[in-house]
Amino acid sequence: xxxxxxxxxxxxxxxxxxxxxxxxxDVKRYMVIDDAISQNESIKAGMRMSKPAGTGMSIIDTEKxxxxxxxxxxxAQRVFILVKEPxxxxxxxxxxxxxxxxxxxxxxxxxxxxxxTKFVALxxxxxxxxxxxxxxxVPVVIQYIPGDPEQPFKAR
Numbered sequence: 001x002x003x004x005x006x007x008x009x010x011x012x013x014x015x016x017x018x019x020x021x022x023x024x025x026d027v028k029r030y031m032v033i034d035d036a037i038s039q040n041e042s043i044k045a046g047m048r049m050s051k052p053a054g055t056g057m058s059i060i061d062t063e064k065x066x067x068x069x070x071x072x073x074x075x076a077q078r079v080f081i082l083v084k085e086p087x088x089x090x091x092x093x094x095x096x097x098x099x100x101x102x103x104x105x106x107x108x109x110x111x112x113x114x115x116x117t118k119f120v121a122l123x124x125x126x127x128x129x130x131x132x133x134x135x136x137x138v139p140v141v142i143q144y145i146p147g148d149p150e151q152p153f154k155a156r
Contacts, residue, residue, distance in 0.1 A: 002074050003098060006081040006089050009105035012037070013047045013057075013082065016145055021080065022052060024146035028077040029056040033065045033088055062088055066095040086129040093136050102133055102140045104153060117151070119144055 004025045009017070012032050022030070030051060037043050038061040051057040056077065060068070065081075068074065069092070081099070083089055093099055104120045107113065113121035120142055122130070130140055130153065141150040 002069070002077065003079045003081055003100060005101055005103055006083065006092075006099045007103040007105045008083055008086055008089070008107060010084050010108050011106055012084065013050050015050075017080075017082065018050055018052055020145050020147075022055065025080055026078055027055060027080040029058060029074060029079045031065065031074075031079050031081045032057070032059040033062055033081060033083050033092070034059070035061045038064070062091050066092060066097060069097045070095070086126050086133060090129050090132055093133060093138060099138055102130075102138055104130075104140065104142045105144065116153075117142055 004027065005021075007017075007021070012034070013030060017030070021027070032038075032047060037047075038059055044059045047059055048057055058065075058068075081089070081092070086102070089099060089102055104116075107120045107122060107126070109115050109121035111123065113123045113126070115121045134140055134153075140153040142153055143150045
């Protein structure tokens with residue numbers, strides 16, 4: 001299997017991701033997919049410093065991710081996808097990238113979002129994108145850390 005989990009987390013790479021999720025999922029590659037951050041070399045350099053030894057890290061835009069997945073570049077790896085917005089995952093799924101499950105991690109309560117849980121807030125567009133992901137038979141859950149129980153997400 002290539003992608004082991006895709007997570008929407010506005011912080012992208014941080015301690016919980018590398019110390020808890022990475023170990024629980026036996027991650028071999030962290031893949032940050034973000035069109036803006038992929039162009040910012042200083043942010044990318046900081047993210048790369050958090051990469052655990054023995055793992056890879058890609059910080060790329062959506063189109064490059066789609067191209068690389070279609071070319072089989074990650075077929076022999078266990079990839080953990082990290083994005084800021086559900087619409088990025090929807091683009092990947094629509095392009096044929098196999099995503100077994102989506103975890104809603106941290107989505108800040110700002111910019112008109114409505115709180116869903118302590119750590120997740122969504123606006124109407126994000127709810128619609130998640131609903132479309134679920135229509136593609138991809139389960140969407142809310143789980144802050146691996147030890148927490150998964151809460152299935154129900155799009156309105």
